[in-house]
Amino acid sequence: MSEKVLMKGNEAIAEAAIRSGCRYYLGYPITPQTEIAAYMAKRMPKIGGTFLQAESEISAINMVYGVACSGKRCMTSSSSPGISLKCEGLSYLAACDLPSVIVNVQRGGPGLGGIQPSQSDYFQATKGSGHGDFRMIVLAPSSVQEMADLTSLAFDLADKHRMPSMILADGTIGQMMEPVELSDTMHETHYEKPWACTGTNLKREHNIINSLILKPEILEQLNIERYKKYEVVEKEEVRYEEFMMDDAEICIVAFGIASRVSKSAIVEARKQGIKVGLIRPITLWPFPSEPIKAAADKVKSFISVELSMGQLIYDVQLAEECRKPVYLCSRVGGMIVSPDYVLNKIVEVNNLGGEN
Amino acid sequence: MVVFKKPHALTDVPMHYCPGCTHGIIHRLVAEAIDELGIEGRTVGVASVGCSVMSYDYFNCDMVEAAHGRAPAVATGLKRSMPENIIFTYQGDGDLAAIGTAETVHAASRGENITVIFVNNAIYGMTGGQMAPTSLPGQITQTTPYGRDVTKQGYPVKVCELLSGLDGPTYLERVSVDTPQAVKKAKKAITKAFRNQVEGKGFSLVEVLSTCPTNWGLTPVESLKWCRENMIPYYPLGVYRDKGAEK
Amino acid sequence: MPNVIIDPNSCKGCGLCVSVCPKKIIKMSEDKINKKGMHYAVMTDSQKCIGCTFCALMCPDCVITITKDDEESDGHV
Numbered sequence: 154m155s156e157k158v159l160m161k162g163n164e165a166i167a168e169a170a171i172r173s174g175c176r177y178y179l180g181y182p183i184t185p186q187t188e189i190a191a192y193m194a195k196r197m198p199k200i201g202g203t204f205l206q207a208e209s210e211i212s213a214i215n216m217v218y219g220v221a222c223s224g225k226r227c228m229t230s231s232s233s234p235g236i237s238l239k240c241e242g243l244s245y246l247a248a249c250d251l252p253s254v255i256v257n258v259q260r261g262g263p264g265l266g267g268i269q270p271s272q273s274d275y276f277q278a279t280k281g282s283g284h285g286d287f288r289m290i291v292l293a294p295s296s297v298q299e300m301a302d303l304t305s306l307a308f309d310l311a312d313k314h315r316m317p318s319m320i321l322a323d324g325t326i327g328q329m330m331e332p333v334e335l336s337d338t339m340h341e342t343h344y345e346k347p348w349a350c351t352g353t354n355l356k357r358e359h360n361i362i363n364s365l366i367l368k369p370e371i372l373e374q375l376n377i378e379r380y381k382k383y384e385v386v387e388k389e390e391v392r393y394e395e396f397m398m399d400d401a402e403i404c405i406v407a408f409g410i411a412s413r414v415s416k417s418a419i420v421e422a423r424k425q426g427i428k429v430g431l432i433r434p435i436t437l438w439p440f441p442s443e444p445i446k447a448a449a450d451k452v453k454s455f456i457s458v459e460l461s462m463g464q465l466i467y468d469v470q471l472a473e474e475c476r477k478p479v480y481l482c483s484r485v486g487g488m489i490v491s492p493d494y495v496l497n498k499i500v501e502v503n504n505l506g507g508e509n
Numbered sequence: 510m511v512v513f514k515k516p517h518a519l520t521d522v523p524m525h526y527c528p529g530c531t532h533g534i535i536h537r538l539v540a541e542a543i544d545e546l547g548i549e550g551r552t553v554g555v556a557s558v559g560c561s562v563m564s565y566d567y568f569n570c571d572m573v574e575a576a577h578g579r580a581p582a583v584a585t586g587l588k589r590s591m592p593e594n595i596i597f598t599y600q601g602d603g604d605l606a607a608i609g610t611a612e613t614v615h616a617a618s619r620g621e622n623i624t625v626i627f628v629n630n631a632i633y634g635m636t637g638g639q640m641a642p643t644s645l646p647g648q649i650t651q652t653t654p655y656g657r658d659v660t661k662q663g664y665p666v667k668v669c670e671l672l673s674g675l676d677g678p679t680y681l682e683r684v685s686v687d688t689p690q691a692v693k694k695a696k697k698a699i700t701k702a703f704r705n706q707v708e709g710k711g712f713s714l715v716e717v718l719s720t721c722p723t724n725w726g727l728t729p730v731e732s733l734k735w736c737r738e739n740m741i742p743y744y745p746l747g748v749y750r751d752k753g754a755e756k
Numbered sequence: 757m758p759n760v761i762i763d764p765n766s767c768k769g770c771g772l773c774v775s776v777c778p779k780k781i782i783k784m785s786e787d788k789i790n791k792k793g794m795h796y797a798v799m800t801d802s803q804k805c806i807g808c809t810f811c812a813l814m815c816p817d818c819v820i821t822i823t824k825d826d827e828e829s830d831g832h833v
Contacts, residue, residue, distance in 0.1 A: 177586070177589065177590055179586065203589045203590070205585070205589065207582065207615070208611050208612070208614075208615035209611060211579065211582075211611075211612075212579070212582040212585075212611065212612055212615065213582075215575065215576060215579035215582035215583050215586070215612070216582050216583070216585050216586035216589070217586060218575070218576075218579075218582075218583050218586060219555075219573070219582065219583035219584060219585060219586020219587040219588075219589075219590070220586040220587070220589065220590040221586070222553075222573045222583070222586070222587060223553075223586075223587055223590040223591050223594075225590045227586070227590070241576055242576065242579075245575075245576050249574075350553045350571035350572070350573050350587070351553070351571065351591060351594065352550050352551040352552065352553060352570070352571055352591075352594050353549070353550050353569070353570060353571055354550040354551070355549060355550040356550070359520075359568070359569055359570055359571050359572060360571045360572075361565045361566070361571075361572045361573075361574070362572070362573045362574065363556075363565055363572070363573070363574035364574065365562055365563070365574055510823060510824050510825075510826050511821065511822070511823050512758070512807065512809065512822045512823060512824050513809045513812040513813075513820065513821060513822035514818075514821045514822075515818035515821070516818075519818065523766065523817070524816070524817060526816060526817075527768075528768035528769055528770035528794070529768070529770030529771070529772055529816065530816055531816055532816065533815075533816025533817050533818070534813075534814065534815075534816050537816075537818055686814075688776070688814075689776050689808075689809075689810040689813040689814055692813045692814065693813065722770075728771070729770040729771060729772055730771055730772065730774075730775045733772070733775070
């Protein structure tokens with residue numbers, strides 16, 4: 154069974170989390186994601202769950218760490234400056250292989266920045282979400298429906314691979330309202346968690362969840378093993394969407410709100426006879442390198458459409474191994490690319506004909 | 510008949526603490542309290558950053574290591590998700606009263622039903638003897654080589670006094686382990702702090718004045734004397750809050 | 757009669773037990789060292805021990821176990 158409702162993207166995340174078996178939400182208010190906290194504050198007490206407003210983002214992520222140690226599904230959400238504060242905790246969650254879901258509804262930065270949408274935490278989410286060698290699964294929704302679906306997926310992937318997963322949304326998708334179909338059966342797959350610290354009951358050796366490893370040879374080995382797990386994730390969990398790519402000569406790469414705008418621009422460009430398509434990464438990590446690499450055989454050029462000063466573009470260049478030029482089409486600071494803005498770029502790139 | 514032996518809640522792993530460091534006594538008291546209340550099987554401890562970081566190896570219950578200062582937040586997450594379990598943190602002064610002040614104050618303020626064992630030895634031991642938030646005025650440390658000057662480094666943080674200004678905490682007591690009699694009192698306080706949690710009474714914190722012979726530059730026996738003569742006058746022992754007794 | 761058992765190899769030689777023994781019957785080994793390379797606590801005159809447990813209470817490393825002969829047990833632990 155499922156129901157179709159009109160919801161804000163942020164609310165869709167919250168409702169999907171609950172339907173995915175999350176009963177612990179620990180957060181701290183920050184625009185433009187506070188609807189998640191508000192929704193949880195309303196719903197959790199009614200379903201026997203816990204909503205807790207922490208004293209800081211740092212505290213919230215460490216409460217998540219605590220709940221995750223018990224093996225229960227838990228979530229926190231924030232927006233860019235708040236995620237910076239959570240980075241310490243993300244490193245510890247990853248180091249202890251603790252499943253958890255973190256939502257970042259991005260706003261313009263750096264610093265306190267603004268409260269309008271942005272995608273400028275791409276590097277942070279995919280490469281530098283704390284100290285040390287680690288990865289998070291990063292999912293990028295581009296509709297309210299995906300806010301729900303990918304949240305549910307984030308919980309499953311976190312449990313399946315024992316690692317934190319992040320929903321990297323932006324202020325637009327968080328704030329916009331769209332019809333969303335919510336399934337009753339979004340419920341969690343059961344995962345055994347023998348590592349959880351739930352008390353020994355005097356029946357087993359004590360479990361220790363810890364990231365302090367003072368012997369370098371052991372710490373190295375643990376890092377190597379964790380990266381083997383990441384290899385599995387890279388093999389199994391890549392998700393992306395292709396749009397009008399069959400005959401495309403220009404390939405746009407974009408995610409989230411930028412990909413939606415790009416689709417409108419692509420439709421317009423096609424009317425003008427320009428063969429342009431889109432590869433939309435749904436997982437930002439693991440990154441869909443293969444389809445982009447394959448596209449490089451066919452297209453003349455790439456355009457990275459993003460709400461940042463050029464972050465995604467590096468991964469595009471790496472994926473296509475710099476065989477074709479990659480152009481940047483971006484707006485920042487809370488400004489959003491318009492379909493015309495992207496269309497102009499498509500026309501401009503088309504006129505270059507694939508020459509640098 | 511055995512009248513004194515190592516409690517079951519301590520593992521056989523030899524503790525790494527320096528000779529004469531009273532962390533070992535406090536560990537034992539925590540373990541004795543766990544034994545006496547019969548709660549080892551459902552207890553989860555939270556180790557903090559500092560000398561006691563490796564306490565996860567020393568307690569037989571499940572153990573979680575927290576980031577510096579975040580133990581009360583981690584304990585909050587554990588307790589909220591497992592209300593039937595007994596959750597304690599074991600934190601030093603730097604962890605609890607400097608980098609983790611916010612987490613401490615707010616867990617106390619929320620009245621989280623957890624037990625906090627706060628070990629105050631007036632110095633950062635693990636990193637080699639720097640000024641702690643609880644270092645005494647005039648105290649010489651690696652980062653106050655001319656003595657803690659209160660006009661420049663400020664005054665020590667008195668945690669029990671600070672927290673007693675909040676409505677949230679149920680039980681706050683400061684004890685010491687400088688004499689056998691003091692150890693017995695400390696044991697009572699720590700046991701009470703755990704019993705409060707078993708009975709659902711709320712946030713309990715026991716501050717234990719402890720020693721650091723290595724970084725104080727004293728012998729273990731001199732350290733007990735230094736604690737007695739310098740720390741106890743500045744940090745008066747006693748009960749700062751006992752909601753149970755107030756009723 | 758109380759019986760103080762000191763595990764020599766767990767002792768770190770801090771001497772806290774020596775300092776609190778009311779009968780002054782615990783001493784540090786003078787000519788011997790343990791596996792840790794430390795002089796360790798030894799009971800010198802167990803006949804004089806009153807079983808106060810002070811030594812064990814102050815020992816940071818749980819080195820000391822104290823037993824009493826059952827017939828003398830007064831029921832307190």
